[in-house]
Structures are given as C-alpha cells and as structure tokens.
Amino acid sequence: MSHWEKVSALEVYSEHDLSDIGAVLEGHAEFCREQIAPLSRIGDTLGARFDKGRVTMPEGAARAYAQFVEMGWQALTHPVDYGGIGLPRAVGAAAVEMLNAADMSFGLCPLLTDGAIEALLLTGSDDQKATYLEPLIAGRWSGTMNLTEPQAGSDLGRVATKAVRRADGSYGITGTKIFITYGAHDLTENIIHLVLARAPDASQGPKGLSLFIVPQKLVEPDGTPGAANAVNCVSIEHKLGVRGSPTAVLDFADATGFLIGEENCGLEYMFIMMNAARFSVGVQGIAISERAYQRALAYARDRIQSRPVNGSAKDAVAIIEHPDVRRMLMRMRSLTEGGRAMAAATAGLLDIAHHQDHPEMAALAEFMVPLVKGFCSERAVEVASLGVQIHGGMGFIEETGAAQHYRDARILPIYEGTTAIQANDLLGRKVMRDGGATARLFAARIAETEATLARGDATAQAIGTSLAQARGAYEAALNWMLETGHKDIDASFAGSVPFLMLSGTLAAGWKLAKGALAAQTALDAGQNTQFMTRKIATALFFAQHILPECATEQTRILHGSRSLLDAAFPE
C-alpha cells in the first residue's frame, strides 16, 4: 500500500473524497497562475516599503491576499473544528509548492501563519485556541515567529528578550527581534507574533526560554482586534532576494504577551512550529526549482543558436538540442522531482504519524524532515544557478527573471535553521539518539526497493545498481558516524553536512526509483504513456548523474575529518 493509500484510509479524512483531490489542486493551480504569479516580478522590483513604522506591501499584494483569504486557501490542511478544510499535509505540500513557485515572497506569509497555527494547536490553551485559531486559519490574521536577536541566531540560548509577569497573568515583553518575516505588513487585520523570551528568574541558556503570544493588536472580548500593542517595526531589511516580503526588526516595549503552555518550555514548543516550517522551507526549495526549470525549459526551446554538434542539421537549432543544455535541464528536472518525491513521501509519513500511534512511521518522518529541508534548499540554489546558466548572457539581466530565482533561493539553506543546524539535528537527534535504529530502518526500506528493481527491466536494474551503491556509501558513513560519534565528536560533526547531503540525495534517488517502478506498472497497463516514460527517464538520470555523488560524500566523511579539523587559520 502506498503512503497515499495509507493516508487516504485514515479515519480523520473519511469525510473527504480524496480520489478527487486533483480538482482541488487544479483550482489552486489556477489561482496561483492567474493571481499570484504576476506579483513575483512586481514585488521583486518595488519591494515592501517602510515609512515611519509602517510597512506598505507592493502593488497588487493586498488584492491577491484578499482573494487568497476569500477562497479559503489558508484553511486547506487545518482542522475542521476551527474552520479548516482538514485535508492531509500531503495535499497541503503540493499547494504550498504551487503558491511559492508562483511567488515565494507572497508564499512566506501563509507559511508563517501555518507555523503559528501548528504551534497553537499543539501547545495553546483552550482559550488561546478559541481566540486565535479561527481568524488565523481563515487567513484574516497572520502569524510570525520571533526567535532571532542580533546576538542570538543559530544559538537561541542567547535570547535576551525579557518577559515580566504582571498581576493580571499576562507578561510584559521587552526586547528587539530581527529577521521577522512578515513582522509588519498591511495585508491582515492583525498579526499574531509568537515570541521567545525569558522570565526574570529563568535560567540562562535555552532551557530558560518561554513562548508568548504577542498580538499586534490586542484582542477584544468579542474577538475583534482592538488597541495597538507596544510592538513597533523599527525598519525592514534590504535583502538579496524575496524582496516582495518584508523582513522586519521589531521592538517590543513592555508589550502585552500571553504565555503559551508552561514557562521555560518555550524552545520545545518553538521546535514544534519550526519542524513544520522546516518541512515547508524544503517545499519552497522545490517550488523555486520548479519555477526556474520551467523558465529555463521555455527559453531552451525558444532560443536558436548553433548547429548540432553531430552535424545532423545545417542550420542553427533550438539550444535544447545541444547535449550540455539537455544535461543542465535534466539535472534541474531530476533534482526538482527528486525533492518533490521525497517531500511528498515525508508529508504522508507526517500525516500518518500525526493521526495514528505508529512510532516507526513517526521516527521515519522526523528523520526525513532535516533531509527535506537540507536537500531541497541546497539543491534549489544549484538548480536556480543552472537556470541562469541556460539563459547565457540573458540570465544575468534582471528583466529575464532567471536571476530572481537565483537571488530568492539563497535564503533557503539559511532560514529556519541553516544546513549545518539541519545536519546537527539529523546526526544528534535522529541518528545518534536511538543508536542508529531509524537510520538503519531507512536503509532497509531502500534495500527492499532495490530487490524489486532487480526483478525489473534493464532500466530498473540500472537504477537499482546505482541505488545500491549509494546505499552502500550511506551505510559505510552511518557505521562510521555511530562508531566515531562517542569517541571523537568533532570528527563526526566535521562530516555532518556531507552526511546530510548523502542521506538527502539517497532519499531523493530512492523515492524517484519507487516512482519509476510505479510508472512502469502504469505503462504496462497502458496509462499516461508520455508522463510515465518521463518519470522513468528522470529516475534513471538521477541514478546515473546524482546518486554517484554519495560516494564522494562517503570519502569526505571517512577520510576527510583530520584535514578539516587540523587546518589552521593564521592571521
């Protein structure tokens, strides 16, 4: 049974006819294409503007956002109890991809709101849920994550924002937060900031942090936004990319905040929110990759330049005929579809883990999240760069559009935890903590796929051979990590990002291989020939061009730690 069949069978989705989910996504696709995609270049060119504490969004954003709310797209995957539509995350991931492919700057607002909803659902009190969830799920209000401070980026233990208890049970929040995506804007009636801060008697370090709801406008008893809270936007950043989205510096001047859950558990709660956001950032990577690919493909079909190298024509041909342009396009396509296959499977695991008591599925889902974030974000930078390259000199001209993807993509391996943070999460929490049990389960599942591939045709066998080699590299690296981790922690962390990239590449190649098997079954049944043939070709390319990178990562991990750790950086 496929993940999707398992997801469809979940009790919670029994009210939906998931066989017809394509129609919902078609509707979303049309909305994204018609209403959102045109914003991308406008937002990039005009940017969000800051004047005297107020942020004005680029032209067209307010109208598009109002339609987004009216059509209920924010509600897609959220619980029906609070006005949501209650569809699986596996469907939501596809919608998030389309929205961010249309305009990542726009997509960031709903993405952060999703994170706030997730955190409130899992850790908020009944009162808090009653107050905030409905307008957030409707999209009338938006959410933010307030973690970073100038001295506290990856190291949240250094957060200095203070939370002073007040007699009425609320807290006075004082401090400065930076890099707050959609921290200030004019799209919604209210903005619900989730803020990490420290009570006066709390310990230093990460275990003294608490999480607070700090509404931009305090909520009246009737549920409507009322008086302004003491949260001020000091400035917004001048960024490399996603210029249509405001990134705010927020000043909290004894702002009224409401504790979520218990004091000193803030980081734990924030991680719930962050895990959802990390997965979504991986999906943003797929989104940017897909948009960059579509643009490059269209250009490659259109642009006439040079005769074929094999002399098959006397006239210049479209550049898609040239082998190296095909190589770049196939690299873009296979990295994009590999990321998508892996994210879709992870979404399915998350749905199942969320609604069933299935510790193995839950552990695999947790294992996959840093892979989705790490692989899809790093690869998006590579794919967007190839997209520029295919355009030649035109790619360097901003009006062409390819350069914007290259700029936008660059934030993805940084925000919601850098690639190194993902790698630490993978190695520390997902691999070492259970002694490698989940990591070995992952490999065992891949070996099952290899066995099926071995019984297939020549193409399936070729994919299987590459997959087995890549899994071998992974297992060698895993064994080394499990042995080295306790003896020489520096050496194991020297290989953490290579291990993340090895695992992510293997996961993507595996999921594409499973897709190729499914495609062959469909082909044998005479279904959708062109699409299925393409899926198999993509999986084969990935197996022969991308999976071999796993062996290089293995070499780095096993033999490269000393040359890395011993090197000096003299003044």
Added chain:
Amino acid sequence: MSHWEKVSALEVYSEHDLSDIGAVLEGHAEFCREQIAPLSRIGDTLGARFDKGRVTMPEGAARAYAQFVEMGWQALTHPVDYGGIGLPRAVGAAAVEMLNAADMSFGLCPLLTDGAIEALLLTGSDDQKATYLEPLIAGRWSGTMNLTEPQAGSDLGRVATKAVRRADGSYGITGTKIFITYGAHDLTENIIHLVLARAPDASQGPKGLSLFIVPQKLVEPDGTPGAANAVNCVSIEHKLGVRGSPTAVLDFADATGFLIGEENCGLEYMFIMMNAARFSVGVQGIAISERAYQRALAYARDRIQSRPVNGSAKDAVAIIEHPDVRRMLMRMRSLTEGGRAMAAATAGLLDIAHHQDHPEMAALAEFMVPLVKGFCSERAVEVASLGVQIHGGMGFIEETGAAQHYRDARILPIYEGTTAIQANDLLGRKVMRDGGATARLFAARIAETEATLARGDATAQAIGTSLAQARGAYEAALNWMLETGHKDIDASFAGSVPFLMLSGTLAAGWKLAKGALAAQTALDAGQNTQFMTRKIATALFFAQHILPECATEQTRILHGSRSLLDAAFPE
C-alpha cells in the same frame, strides 16, 4: 626548474630584476586596497547611469581610474616598445587578481583594454599599432570587444552587422551589438571598439566575419581624439551583478571602421583576444573567491554563537571553532588557492610559449586556458555561495557585502564563452585535434608529481594517493572520450562539461600538490613556517575533499550519456 625560474630566465625579461617583483605587487596591492576596494559597494549601490546616450560612472570611479592611469598599472605586462613595462603575464595575473578582488566592476575596464591591446599587437598593421597601442597601454583610452548581437551569442556565425567598403579604404559599419562591457563610459578620452562584422559579399557563417577597429572618436593625424564616430549607446543593462560596470547596447550607424588584417579572418583574430580574456576571467573567479573568503573568515572569527559541540567550553565561541564552519572555510580556501595555483602555472606557460619556440609548452598552455576559465569561474559561484552561508541570515542582507560577491560571480561562467563553450573548446580543439597527445602529456606530468609525493611523508603520500585516483578517473574519461568521439559525437559532448570540471579539478589539485612539495622543502629549510604549513594543509584538504569529485565526473561521462540524450522534454 620551476615555471617561474624558466620565465625569469627568458631573454625578454633580462632588463627586469624579477627577484624583486614582490615590491611591485605590494605597491599594486596598496593601490587596490586604498583606492579601488572602497568603490565596490558604491558602484554596486549606485550603478552606472544612462541618460540620453551618455553613461555616467558611479562616484569615485573617475578619480580612481585617473590614478590607475597615472601609476601606469595598465602598462604592466605590455611591450616596452609601446610604452609598456614588459613584465611577465605570471606577474600580470597576480595584479589582475588583486584589482578584481578589490572591485570586479572596475577591473573589467582594464581587462577589456588588455584584450584589445593583445589583438592589435598580434594582428594590427604597423600604422594601427602606432595609432592605438600607446594610448591604450597608457590607459588613456580603453578597449571593448563587440561580438554579441541579439541573435548571435555563443553562435558568432550568426553575426549580422554589416561592413561596407568605402573608397578611402575604410568601412561603414552598421548594426547593433549587445552586452558590450564598458561600451560607453566617461573614464577615458576615447574608446576603441573592436567589432566583428560581415562584408557584403562575404559568406554566411563564422568564416565570413571580419574584425574592425571602430574608435568612438576618430583619431586626428596628431594622434589625438577628434570627431565623434557614428557609434551610439542606446541603453545599458540592469544586471544581477557587476552593477558598477556599464554593459551597453551599441548602435553602429555607418560608423567608420578600419579592417584589421584580412577580410574573413575576423573570428580567428577575435579568438586571440578572447583567449587572453578567457584566462583573465578565470583570474576574476579567483579574485571574487578570495574576496568572499576573506570576508567570511573575518566574520567567522568575529561572530560568537553556540558552545563547542565537543563540550570543551561552557560559553559560546567564535563560529570558526565549529566544525562545519571550518569545513566551509577550508572548501573556500582550497578552491581559491587551487585555482590560483593553476592560473599562475598557466600564465608561466603562456609567457614561455609566447617568447620561445616550444610547441609542447604552447600546447599545454592552450590546454590549460579553458580549464582556468571553466574551473575558476564555476568554483567562484560555489565559493561566493558558501561565503553567504557562513554569514547566516546576515549574508542575505545586502549591506553585509557577501551577497554582492554571489551576484557578481554569476556572470563568470557565462561571459567570454560559457562553460559549455569552454568544454567544447577543450574537447574539440585541445583533446581530439591532436588525438589526445597533449591531454596525455598533462596526465604524465601529474604522474611525475605523484612519484615525488610517494617519496615524501605521510601527508605527501596521502595527497599522492588522492591525486593518483583522480588522475585515474581522468585517464579513464579521456580514453572513453577518444574512443567515443568519432563513433558517437553526441555522447562525447554529453560529457564535455563533466570532463572539463574533472580536468580542471585535477589540474588545481595537482598544482596544489606541487605547492605542498615546495612548501615542505621550505619548511625543511626552516623558512616561513606558518605560511608553508598552511599551504600543505590546503593541499591535503583539496586532495581529500575536492579531488574525490573526479570519480563522480568519470561515472557521469562513462555511464551517463544515454540517460541524458534519450530523455524527452514533452510539452
């Protein structure tokens, strides 16, 4: 005898005391640091401005350029007969690197002038040399390359600009050229455009092109700039990077041009100019990489965040202490120094080949040029991207400066021939044409270095082992290329860029290994311990982390061509 010793021994340099060349370069370094580096951010922010056909350079550029001319830096490597200083290209490469590290937008103007000088020296008539060389070498005039037209980018055979013979021996040039770097600006008294155009009765395709000198201002009999020529700047581009440099669209409306050499030999002459420019673009890649590395290193030393993973300290430390930050820094450093080692060696080969009749050296020099351009430009994009990553969220903020390198670097694998064009040049002209003789000589030289490494200490042996494996991958790929080339030209060109990257990576690793051997000799003699230790550490890191990529490229070449060529791109 090292390349440098061979260069120093050349008759042409007998007037110079090359043992004291460090002082010249120190002077250049000071000029670049004090006068040029501050322009970089100003130029990026303000950009070159276009108004009514005139281009105004960003603030400070004119003053800095005047000093550049006054100090005679343009003349560094050019012949004394025309006012040059006559130093070797091996020295010039270091100067070009520093200038472009300080500000690549500024560096582009002298770089193009160098190309024009080179072309005139080798193909101009005595009269043309007498008229144009002295002011170009002095830097009072600048040069441009006018190749590209909207329909003719990589495919110069499609150039449509017309050249009509006039009774006085000059030509009327009519057409539109795009992407003309420094095609219009206010830094010099005159601009000498070298223009590819087609005589009315010339054949279509690349063999009907001729090369013309088209001065922006026609030169008076006394050698001074006189009446304006009919060359108009129509607009300048809004670019992803190098925004401080103007990229012009030039309209030639029956402009007066003077034929260089013979009709229909234009492309051949242009290649002379382009080869010098290609080498210099590789050096620009090293320059951007070095600047990005210096910036990231300074930030990593300064930024305090998180305790050490090994628990060796209770407080947060500078991020340079964290293994993955060290990994990124070492990757940046080794790619940068690998490129520099390879470019310096190539410059030496070019000097020797230029002044001695040494066909083997000349062939090796020609072989190395696409490697320098391809490897250093592609790696610069990677290194600049790592530089952003090390800065975390700050890297995405334009004021930090890391993002500018990421934007600037992106043009390098595109202009002066894309990476695919370099790969075609390598495979077609440098490998296939002589049946692999030069390509095998390159491998044989590397094997000699391996033999020396095998007699060294454990570090030398470790470097030698990795180098031998990478050379093995190269030879396997080379054999496959030589066998496949004639049978299946599409398959061989499907692997052309992987072969270029394999060869370039091997070349860089080899030159670093030679550097490590020299450093060990110096260490044994008690010289410059810290510097020499660092050189060896860089070579070892490259050997263990970068050279293993060669095996992946081999796999792609040998086993990946069908999955690439057979893939369909359905609508």
